[in-house]
Every structure is written in structure tokens, then in C-alpha cells.
Amino acid sequence: MKHRHLLAAGLFALAGFISAQAATVTVLPDGGWNVFDVSDVGSSAGDLNWYDVNDGSALGFSFSIGDGQVGTLTVVDAVFSGDVFSVSANGTLLGTTSAAVNSFPAGNNVGYDFDLALADINYSRGIFKLGAGIYTVTGSLLSSALDELGAPLNATAGGLKLEVSAVPEPSTLAVVLAGLGLAGGYTRRRARPV
Numbered sequence: 001m002k003h004r005h006l007l008a009a010g011l012f013a014l015a016g017f018i019s020a021q022a023a024t025v026t027v028l029p030d031g032g033w034n035v036f037d038v039s040d041v042g043s044s045a046g047d048l049n050w051y052d053v054n055d056g057s058a059l060g061f062s063f064s065i066g067d068g069q070v071g072t073l074t075v076v077d078a079v080f081s082g083d084v085f086s087v088s089a090n091g092t093l094l095g096t097t098s099a100a101v102n103s104f105p106a107g108n109n110v111g112y113d114f115d116l117a118l119a120d121i122n123y124s125r126g127i128f129k130l131g132a133g134i135y136t137v138t139g140s141l142l143s144s145a146l147d148e149l150g151a152p153l154n155a156t157a158g159g160l161k162l163e164v165s166a167v168p169e170p171s172t173l174a175v176v177l178a179g180l181g182l183a184g185g186y187t188r189r190r191a192r193p194v
Contacts, residue, residue: 023052024136027063029071029164033114034061038083038141039155048141048154063162064134071130072163073137076114080104081122082145083156089128089135096142100124104145104153114159 027034036050036059043049044056052059065071075097077083082102087094101122103109110116110123117123137160144152 022058022060023055024060024062027061027137027160027162029063029065029162031161031163033159033161035112035157035159036061036139037157038085041155048144050139050158058138061137061160062135063137065130065132065164067132068167069132069164070167072165073128073130073160074118074163075126075128075139075160076118076158077124078110078112078114078117078157078159080107080109080145080153080156081117081120081124082143083141083158084124084143085126085139085158086142087126087128087137087139089130089137094128094137095126097124097126100145102145105148112157112159114161117159 025034035053037053038048038050040046040048042053042056043051043058045051045058050059051057063071073087073089073094075085075087077085077097077100080103081100082104084100085097087096103122108120108122110120118125139158141154141156144154145156147153
């Protein structure tokens with residue numbers, strides 16, 4: 001536990017002054033990862049909300065999804081597994097990430113490789129579907145990986161990414177469903193004995 005406080009305090013001291021302002025990062029819908037940190041020592045508020053490691057201020061991710069589009073927001077734990085996050089959009093809870101298996105101190109450590117963490121079932125993840133609109137996404141640590149004494153580390157990092165795709169028009173969807181029905185009927189007909 002002592003090591004966690006020293007590490008978080010050292011990172012925070014290097015970051016410079018504490019800002020009371022919230023930082024907002026604009027997220028591109030390209031599927032690229034955006035990093036957030038959590039630490040009750042590194043956060044300027046001393047809480048477990050996502051924060052900007054540069055100045056300790058609260059961190060939010062903003063983006064918009066256009067009409068006729070749907071967004072897929074993915075949030076994943078990183079470094080050591082065992083953390084679970086609460087995820088909100090515009091102040092409303094979207095949900096929480098999945099349960100995770102604690103891997104501190106001797107277990108898995110994927111570092112900041114979010115794709116590797118997403119592929120590992122021991123790491124917590126959440127996938128949220130969003131419709132058209134303007135969003136600011138924030139989060140907090142609900143439960144933490146535990147240290148060798150069983151105490152919560154309350155210090156971690158995670159990643160967030162957004163992918164946007166077009167919503168199929170109802171007429172396109174009807175054609176696809178009709179085609180699937182015809183293919184199924186053809187298959188059943190061919191399977192009948194003559």
C-alpha cells in the first residue's frame with residue numbers, strides 16, 4: 001500500500017500544479033484508445049473518479065454521434081486486472097464494467113495495451129450502445145484490485161474508445177430479412193427427401 005501512495009504522489013508531483021477545472025478530451029470515432037487514470041492520491045479531489053494525469057483534474061470524454069448513426073463505446077481496465085468502473089454519459093449512469101479477476105502483484109500486467117486487456121477475460125470491460133446525440137462520458141472506480149495484504153490499491157488506468165456506424169434504413173433491413181427468409185426456405189426445401 002505504501003508503494004502505491006509513493007508512486008501516485010511521485011507522478012502527481014511531476015505533473016505540476018493542481019487545477020480545480022475539469023479536463024475534457026474530444027474522442028474521435030475511429031476506434032483509437034483514449035487513456036484515463038484513477039487514484040485517490042493523484043486526483044486533485046482525492047476521489048476515485050477518472051482524472052487527467054497531467055494536473056489531477058476530473059476527466060471527461062466528449063463526442064457526438066450524428067443522425068442516422070449508432071455509437072459503440074468500449075471501456076476496459078488496464079495494467080493489473082481486478083478493477084471495475086462505473087460509466088456515465090451526461091450525468092446519467094450507462095452501467096458498469098464486468099467483474100474482474102485480481103492479478104496484483106504477481107499476475108498478469110498488460111500495461112497500457114488496451115487491445116490485450118480487452119482480449120483477456122480477467123480484465124473488466126463494458127460495451128455500451130449509444131444513439132445520435134452529444135455526449136460527455138465520465139467514470140469512477142467501483143472496486144479496485146487488491147494488494148498483497150488484501151487492501152484496495154485504488155490506483156489504476158483504463159482505456160475508452162468509440163466506433164460509429166450507420167444505422168441501416170428500415171427498407172434496407174426489410175430487404176435483408178426477406179433475403180434471409182428466402183434462403184432459409186430454400187435450404188429447408190433442399191433438405192426434404194424426394
